[in-house]
Amino acid sequence: MTLNRGDKLRYLDKRRGSMPFSVHQHLHRRSMPVDERDLRAALPQGELSGLVRCTSYSPGEAHRESWASDSSDSVISSGSDSDSSLYKVILLGEHGVGKTSLARIFGGVEDCADAEEAGEGAGRRGAAGGSRSPAGGGGLPGPGSRRSERRSAAAPPRASACGHPSLSRAAGRPGRRRVSFIFRTFLPAGNTYDRSIVVDGEEASLVVFDIWEQDDSQWLQNHCMKMGDAYIIVYSVTDKVSFEKASELRIQLRRARQTEDIPIILVGNKSDLVRSREVSVDEGRACAVVFDCKFIETSAALHHNVKDLFEGIVRQIRLRKDSKEDNARRMANTKRRESIGKKAKRFLGKIVAKNNKKMAFKAKSKSCHDLSVL
Numbered sequence: 001m002t003l004n005r006g007d008k009l010r011y012l013d014k015r016r017g018s019m020p021f022s023v024h025q026h027l028h029r030r031s032m033p034v035d036e037r038d039l040r041a042a043l044p045q046g047e048l049s050g051l052v053r054c055t056s057y058s059p060g061e062a063h064r065e066s067w068a069s070d071s072s073d074s075v076i077s078s079g080s081d082s083d084s085s086l087y088k089v090i091l092l093g094e095h096g097v098g099k100t101s102l103a104r105i106f107g108g109v110e111d112c113a114d115a116e117e118a119g120e121g122a123g124r125r126g127a128a129g130g131s132r133s134p135a136g137g138g139g140l141p142g143p144g145s146r147r148s149e150r151r152s153a154a155a156p157p158r159a160s161a162c163g164h165p166s167l168s169r170a171a172g173r174p175g176r177r178r179v180s181f182i183f184r185t186f187l188p189a190g191n192t193y194d195r196s197i198v199v200d201g202e203e204a205s206l207v208v209f210d211i212w213e214q215d216d217s218q219w220l221q222n223h224c225m226k227m228g229d230a231y232i233i234v235y236s237v238t239d240k241v242s243f244e245k246a247s248e249l250r251i252q253l254r255r256a257r258q259t260e261d262i263p264i265i266l267v268g269n270k271s272d273l274v275r276s277r278e279v280s281v282d283e284g285r286a287c288a289v290v291f292d293c294k295f296i297e298t299s300a301a302l303h304h305n306v307k308d309l310f311e312g313i314v315r316q317i318r319l320r321k322d323s324k325e326d327n328a329r330r331m332a333n334t335k336r337r338e339s340i341g342k343k344a345k346r347f348l349g350k351i352v353a354k355n356n357k358k359m360a361f362k363a364k365s366k367s368c369h370d371l372s373v374l
């Protein structure tokens, strides 16, 4: 019997229970601009994971090779469908500080042309694109420059591997290569980057949201402040205003998440632009100590510390999770067993700790750049 089109549709409606669904109807990976409507649609169900299971690029599979690091237990790969924890990381910061550049490196979609431009053009442009620094001084040529650029054997003809020294070293090893592509046009301005990374031998899925717009609606800003499991506040070391803005963002975040201990890393980006620097490392570190967050300087142009940053955010999330669980367990145990003597000791301990605030401040300033401790 021949079915006409209408019959076929009706037939599909009445499919038997044993008939498998078409897989392709549900598979959906695409570059994903996130606008308010998307978020509004996604948030009421409280299910952001549905929204973010996307990657920033899909044509071809080569880009999905792992982002390899030298450390054997720390490999960044993409597109894993394993059921490891999914963490939402929000990038905050002024215009032009390098949020997108950092996110794209994380997503494995960094643009070598940008890196070359930044490296080679740093001297001509001073503070690179968007930075408000009036300084016209030169910067250092970056490893994004031709000197260190390498072509990966695995890359298709138009792809080229950017040359971060440590990552390039891994490029020669089988199964440990980093491939990057030039496809500026595929990515919309606001985006999410979803990758699985193995840190300290354990996999975690990160969804990095590069959707923050300083002048955007209050609604979206509020949601950005509320939906993250962790935050990366970026400023440019060549732009004092962006540094001040970072402090404001930290305050805003504290207000929005008053009772929560969320991991926050303050990032001084564009550290390659040495001659146009307006914010010193010490200023960045001091700010992190005051605002009780971690601190790292990066250069998206040189890919310097970018891997450490994203691994650090995973470690910070895990440390909090672990300490929460430990605390709950310890509290339950101590409440059950604690003698009066022990209670008194704990009380005195708290008083001593208060008096030792100065010491604590010193200890913090020492550890604020160590992203693997609380």
Ligand SMILES: Nc1nc2c(ncn2[C@@H]2O[C@H](COP(=O)(O)OP(=O)(O)OP(=O)(O)O)[C@@H](O)[C@H]2O)c(=O)[nH]1
Pocket: 093, 094, 095, 096, 097, 098, 099, 100, 101, 102, 114, 115, 118, 119, 122, 128, 129, 130, 139, 212, 269, 270, 271, 272, 273, 298, 299, 300, 301, 302
């Ligand atoms: N020299 C140098 N330039 C950088 C670095 N990171 C980003 N840039 C350049 O700075 C400019 C702005 O970078 P983006 O990544 O678009 O900054 P953004 O914070 O996402 O900016 P908005 O999208 O406007 O919020 C671009 O021209 C980048 O190439 C860096 O580490 N060093």
